[in-house]
Amino acid sequence: MITGASSGIGETFARALAQRGYDLILVARRRELLEVIAEELSSAHGIHAEVLAADLALEEDAAMVAREIEAREDASMLVNNAGYTLEGPFAESDIERQLDMVRVHDLATMRLTRAALPGMIARRRGVVINVSSLGGFAPQLDNSVYCASKAFLIEFTETLHLELSGSGVRVQVLCPGFTHTGFHDAAGSDISGIHDWMWMKAGKVVEESLRALERGNVVVIPGRRNRFFRFLYRMPRPLLYRASLRLLEFAEDRKNK
Numbered sequence: 726m727i728t729g730a731s732s733g734i735g736e737t738f739a740r741a742l743a744q745r746g747y748d749l750i751l752v753a754r755r756r757e758l759l760e761v762i763a764e765e766l767s768s769a770h771g772i773h774a775e776v777l778a779a780d781l782a783l784e785e786d787a788a789m790v791a792r793e794i795e796a797r798e799d800a801s802m803l804v805n806n807a808g809y810t811l812e813g814p815f816a817e818s819d820i821e822r823q824l825d826m827v828r829v830h831d832l833a834t835m836r837l838t839r840a841a842l843p844g845m846i847a848r849r850r851g852v853v854i855n856v857s858s859l860g861g862f863a864p865q866l867d868n869s870v871y872c873a874s875k876a877f878l879i880e881f882t883e884t885l886h887l888e889l890s891g892s893g894v895r896v897q898v899l900c901p902g903f904t905h906t907g908f909h910d911a912a913g914s915d916i917s918g919i920h921d922w923m924w925m926k927a928g929k930v931v932e933e934s935l936r937a938l939e940r941g942n943v944v945v946i947p948g949r950r951n952r953f954f955r956f957l958y959r960m961p962r963p964l965l966y967r968a969s970l971r972l973l974e975f976a977e978d979r980k981n982k
C-alpha cells in the first residue's frame with residue numbers, strides 16, 4: 726500500500742514496485758488519477774492494482790484505510806508518503822490546515838503502521854517506509870509545522886526500528902530534499918530562488934530508498950547534496966539560525982534579480 730500515490734514520489738514508488746511485480750493498493754484523494762495509474766500499471770506489468778480514495782486528514786477515512794490493511798493477510802509493504810506543506814509564518818496561518826497536516830503526516834502514519842505491523846510481525850516479514858524530509862532535521866523558515874511533523878516521523882521510525890529488531894520487519898524513514906513533484910505547486914511556493922543543482926528527480930529518490938532497503942539502512946537521505954546539508958545541519962544551533970536567515974535573504978535577492 727502506498728499513500729499519496731496519485732502523484733510525485735508516491736506515484737514513482739507505485740511504478741517502481743509494479744515493475745518489481747508487487748500488487749498495489751493506491752491511496753490518495755484524487756480517485757481519477759489513481760484509477761489511471763492503476764490501470765496503466767496493471768496492464769504494463771500484469772499486477773493487480775486497487776484504488777482506495779481517502780482523505781487521510783479525516784479520521785474516518787484513515788480508519789477505513791487501516792481496516793483495509795488489517796483485512797489483508799499478505800500486506801508486505803506500507804509506504805506512508807502522503808503529505809503537503811503550507812508555507813508562511815505560523816502566527817498568520819490557518820490552524821485547521823496546520824492541524825490537518827499533522828493528521829496526514831503523523832496521525833495517519835501511526836494508525837496505518839499500527840494496522841500493518843501485527844500481521845507483518847506474525848509473518849516475520851514486511852517493510853514500512855515513512856516519507857519524512859530533510860526538513861525533519863532542522864528548522865526551516867515559514868515551515869514550522871511541516872518540519873516538526875517530519876521530525877516526528879524520524880524519531881517514530883527509528884524507535885520502531887529498535888522495537889522491531891529481530892522480528893523480520895524492516896522500517897525506513899526516507900528524508901528527501903528538494904524533489905521535482907507537484908508538492909511545491911500544491912503549496913503555491915515560489916521556488917524561483919532555489920538553484921537547479923539542489924533538485925532531485927523523484928525516480929532517483931525512490932531508487933535510493935529501495936536500494937537502501939536491501940542494505941537495511943533506517944534513515945535514508947537520498948542524494949549526496951542532501952547528505953551534505955544534513956551534515957551542515959549539525960552545526961551549533963545559533964550558527965544554524967544565522968545561516969538560515971542569510972539563506973533566506975540570498976534566495977530573496979535571487980528572486981528579485
Ligand SMILES: NC(=O)c1ccc[n+]([C@@H]2O[C@H](COP(=O)([O-])OP(=O)(O)OC[C@H]3O[C@@H](n4cnc5c(N)ncnc54)[C@H](OP(=O)(O)O)[C@@H]3O)[C@@H](O)[C@H]2O)c1
Binds near residue numbers: 807
Ligand atoms: N517534493 C519535495 O521537494 C519533497 C521534499 C521532502 C519531502 N517530501 C515529501 O514527499 C511526500 C510526497 O510528496 P511529493 O513531493 O510527491 O508531492 P505531491 O506530488 O504533491 O504528492 C503528494 C501526495 O500526497 C497526497 N495527499 C496530500 N494530502 C492528502 C490527504 N489529505 N489525504 C490523502 N492523500 C493526500 C496527494 O494526493 P491527493 O491530492 O490526490 O490526495 C499526493 O498523491 C510528502 O510527504 C512530502 O512531504 C517532498
